[in-house]
Amino acid sequence: MSLKPEQVRKVAFLARLRLDEDRVPEYANELSGILGLVDQLERADTDGVEPMAHPLDLAARLRVDAVSEGDQRDAFQAIAPATEGGLYLVPRVIE
């Protein structure tokens, strides 16, 4: 599977990554190489094989739906790029 520059631009946007335009061809090459490696998977016969999502085949553990953490907003917001009045600030979304 080889990726064209416009596919790289699309994937980069889906992943919310701004790429330098002059690097797009390099990325297209590199990603195509990686997908070429991955394409070897086609050789494996997986008919009737159950997909393995967890190495120990364990189901997710449930816990009691109870408050386990106190309020640590100040500690967490102390390391945020921009906050105001206990809220995280981002550029205006609604005009």
Added chain:
Amino acid sequence: MSRLRELAARLAAREVSAVELTREALARIERHDGDLNALVTVCADRALAQAEAADATLAAGAGPLTGIPLIHKDIFCTSGVRTSCGSRMLDNFVPPYDATAVEHLDAAGMITLGKANMDEFAMGSSNETSFYGPVRNPWNTDYVPGGSSGGSAAAVAAGLAPAATGTDTGGSIRQPAALCGITGFKPTYGRVSRWGMIAFASSLDQAGCFARSAEDCALLLQAMAGFDERDSTAVDRPVPDYAAALTGDIKGMKVGVPSEYFAEGLEARTRAAVEAGIQELEGRGAEIVEISLPHTDQAVPTYYVVAPAEASSNLSRFDGVRYGYRCDDPADLEDLYLRSRGEGFGREVQRRIMVGTYALSAGYYDAYYLKAQKVRRLIADDFRRAFEQVDVIASPTTQGPAFRLGEKLDDPVTMYLNDIYTIPANLAGLPGISAPCGFVNDLPVGMQLLAPWFEEGRLLNAAHAYQQATDWHTRRPEGFEA
């Protein structure tokens, strides 16, 4: 006596204090780390405060790790100490909490000297993708130390600390341990909590350790292992006494040797060193059994779907809003996301996020992610069948010794194939260890041992028996002796 036991004995006999040990280690870091770049952060004041507290505990008698310094891979959150994960994205991130593994080692009385350099977000096999520059191999500073836990491995090899933590998603403990000539140990998936360990690929990530011997790794695992409510994949089963398993007796132990791990690509002298290692095991009474793991060649392709897919999802949290890097003057919210992530992540991380995003995108999910999950089961089933016949599996850890800095950096696929012998154990969730087994061109190489799920005691004992019969693990790089 192992290094950690020797230090514990000296501390207990009051021949040395924890403060003295810590000062000595900090001085060594000061003297040598300019050449190695193994640490991104040194926390001298905090370490000395911990050491003073340890000395007070020691006076009253303490555990086997009290007062012994170590270095944490910079992927483990440390409260109040910057945790960068080797990335510009987290260059300013000071976590308000400790990872569970850190908490456990703190509670055992160990002293944190600092945080080890690593490949960015643990993505790399050479420690060259770090935002803080490459780490150099103490055996030859023109060579890579391996990765992603390259800083941890180089630090222990150079004697900057007697132990270090690491994480292993596709070989990130075992591979650098092999290339730096030390012992590196990855427990079973779920044995050590992942809480507070910055996630790369959640179904593969496992915390472990580096030290000079399997015996020291057993002491470290004893402190690190255990159930944790806060990690939904931590396994709730008792932690056995690992030191008690180290009898050194491997008479009758069946050691499987998979032909696929000795096929094309394995460098000839590395092969000879590993074969000599297997003979040592036989000399100690083990029975060598030829086995086959037929899906071995599918492991790297499987990994490069599963790991990037999970990474693209895990790393979506770095959005420039709540913590970490934010671009200057974002025009709008979309620009904030695009540029914070475009500028904050390095190239290898961006490549993997894009591979993962592509593999998970509409129309490709079945062909990539679902297919990879099916092949993953075939790989795990290979091991399941093998362990019906044998007790442990022995192989090379890598195809050869360390390579030169820059040699493979521009070719991701060649770099990825480095981990061909280590990745299968991650896909299956198995415990593995790399022990030094010789030198090629004056650079160390390692023998990998794997055991069934949760048989860490057996695994450590096999490596311990090997280390009782050999002295490769005691060799030190020139200029970094003592």
